[in-house]
Amino acid sequence: MRINLLLFASYRDLTGVSELSVDVTDGASAGDALRELRQRDTRFAALPARPVVAVNREYAELHAPLSDGDELALLPPVAGG
Amino acid sequence: MLAHMTTDPIDVAGVLASVGTPADGAVLLFLGTVRHENEGRPVRGMRYEAYAAMAEPVLAEIAGEASAQAGSDRMAVVHRTGELQLGEVSVAIAVSTPHREQAFAAARYVIEQIKVRLPVWKHEHYADAGESRWLDGAVPPVAGSE
Numbered sequence: 001m002r003i004n005l006l007l008f009a010s011y012r013d014l015t016g017v018s019e020l021s022v023d024v025t026d027g028a029s030a031g032d033a034l035r036e037l038r039q040r041d042t043r044f045a046a047l048p049a050r051p052v053v054a055v056n057r058e059y060a061e062l063h064a065p066l067s068d069g070d071e072l073a074l075l076p077p078v079a080g081g
Numbered sequence: 082m083l084a085h086m087t088t089d090p091i092d093v094a095g096v097l098a099s100v101g102t103p104a105d106g107a108v109l110l111f112l113g114t115v116r117h118e119n120e121g122r123p124v125r126g127m128r129y130e131a132y133a134a135m136a137e138p139v140l141a142e143i144a145g146e147a148s149a150q151a152g153s154d155r156m157a158v159v160h161r162t163g164e165l166q167l168g169e170v171s172v173a174i175a176v177s178t179p180h181r182e183q184a185f186a187a188a189r190y191v192i193e194q195i196k197v198r199l200p201v202w203k204h205e206h207y208a209d210a211g212e213s214r215w216l217d218g219a220v221p222p223v224a225g226s227e
Contacts, residue, residue: 008132009130010202011117013215047085052220052221054132054221056135057135057138059198059221061223073132076202077220077221078197078199078200078202078221079203079217079219080131080136080160080172080199080200080203081160081171081192081196081201
């Protein structure tokens with residue numbers, strides 16, 4: 001299945017990636033998808049092992065299952081206000 | 082109720098004017114502004130970045146919670162992103178309630194929740210060495226683990 005990956009702020013700067021359409025194993029969770037990416041693309045090695053994620057614009061657990069077409073966002077600790 | 086993200090300067094008077102009815106004896110306005118120093122270093126400006134498509138719904142959710150707690154739908158919050166100069170308003174929160182306690186509590190709730198839940202990041206520009214860095218932030222409580 002294919003997901004749309006989004007990275008923001010320091011995570012974007014660390015990897016040089018802001019948005020990427022990627023193929024991951026069917027049925028992968030958010031955490032599985034991140035492990036796959038880390039293994040095949042060295043740019044993702046710099047990210048923390050367990051970042052906060054959002055799936056389809058809502059905060060989600062790393063074990064949340066993904067579906068084809070999902071938007072997976074990797075979110076550094078937030079600092080609004 | 083009003084909750085939105087903007088890249089334009091915040092119309093503070095407009096935010097304030099959107100609350101306040103004859104039922105309310107308290108009208109409160111909170112502004113967050115860009116400060117000229119942080120942890121002892123002189124700051125010359127700040128860039129705010131947001132995951133805009135997610136930030137606006139989260140902001141509306143926070144405002145909705147505060148509104149329910151205060152028992153008032155007279156609630157407005159606007160958060161700005163982009164490059165901000167010193168003294169510029171990054172966030173404006175206005176609320177009106179029959180009595181002051183609910184207004185203070187609601188405004189406090191909104192700003193504290195913004196700090197831990199809103200997907201926004203600050204890139205601070207320093208005046209001394211001409212460098213910039215992302216500020217440390219808070220780890221949002223993830224839905225489902227609360």
